[in-house]
Amino acid sequence: MGDSVKGSVVRSPTVILPDGGESFDFGGLGVDWKLDDQKSEGRFSIVHHPIAPRALAAPLHYHHNEDEYSYVLEGTMGALLGEDVVSAGPGTWVMKPRGQWHTFWNAGDTPCRIIEVISPAGFEDFFRELAAAWGDVEALSAVSAKYSLEMDLESVPGLCDRFGLTYPEL
Numbered sequence: 001m002g003d004s005v006k007g008s009v010v011r012s013p014t015v016i017l018p019d020g021g022e023s024f025d026f027g028g029l030g031v032d033w034k035l036d037d038q039k040s041e042g043r044f045s046i047v048h049h050p051i052a053p054r055a056l057a058a059p060l061h062y063h064h065n066e067d068e069y070s071y072v073l074e075g076t077m078g079a080l081l082g083e084d085v086v087s088a089g090p091g092t093w094v095m096k097p098r099g100q101w102h103t104f105w106n107a108g109d110t111p112c113r114i115i116e117v118i119s120p121a122g123f124e125d126f127f128r129e130l131a132a133a134w135g136d137v138e139a140l141s142a143v144s145a146k147y148s149l150e151m152d153l154e155s156v157p158g159l160c161d162r163f164g165l166t167y168p169e170l
Contacts, residue, residue, distance in 0.1 A: 021033045021034055022128075024128075026130075026131070026134065026168065028055030028056070029051055029055060029057040030048075031049060033124055033128075037120075042122070043119065045124040046116065050111060052106060053111060054106060054166055056167040057104045057106075059103060060101050060103045060151075061103065061144075061150060062099070062150040064149070065098060065120070065122075065123070066098055066123045067096070067098050068117070069116070069117040070088070070115070071091075071092070071114060071117070072093075072094075073114060074111060074112060074113040075110050076089050076106070076108040077094065077104055077112055077114055078107030079096065080159070081102045087107055103159060105163060105165050122147075125147075126146075
């Protein structure tokens with residue numbers, strides 16, 4: 001971990017290269033793991049989400065434990081936060097707080113890339129477990145329950161119709 005200097009811990013630098021880390025493509029939404037709970041002592045984690053053009057990233061969902069902060073690097077991210085619809089371009093932050101039904105998508109015809117800061121850390125492992133069980137709807141329910149995440153799968157057709165989006169078959 002590092003040496004102690006006058007009561008504080010000296011840590012070695014953490015450098016995360018652009019193509020460093022694990023990745024998975026859920027068929028429209030990608031996950032690139034960048035910083036896990038071990039590096040932040042559980043305070044937060046960071047993943048990148050590349051989102052295909054006009055792709056819905058997730059069904060409506062509700063986090064009981066985490067806040068998510070999305071920073072748009074490229075493209076246009078749309079989001080439904082409760083009843084509010086927002087559109088965010090490069091350089092924009094969007095907060096998706098715990099305790100609020102929400103979803104997000106690529107609102108444009110070009111790729112969208114966002115940085116997702118998740119606080120507290122730990123939820124980045126939801127994506128790992130989901131990747132391992134991808135295609136198994138029953139496993140999705142079990143993984144969601146483990147992470148205290150409510151997921152409204154029935155919201156997908158309406159969201160796709162309302163916002164002109166696509167979503168992969170599970």
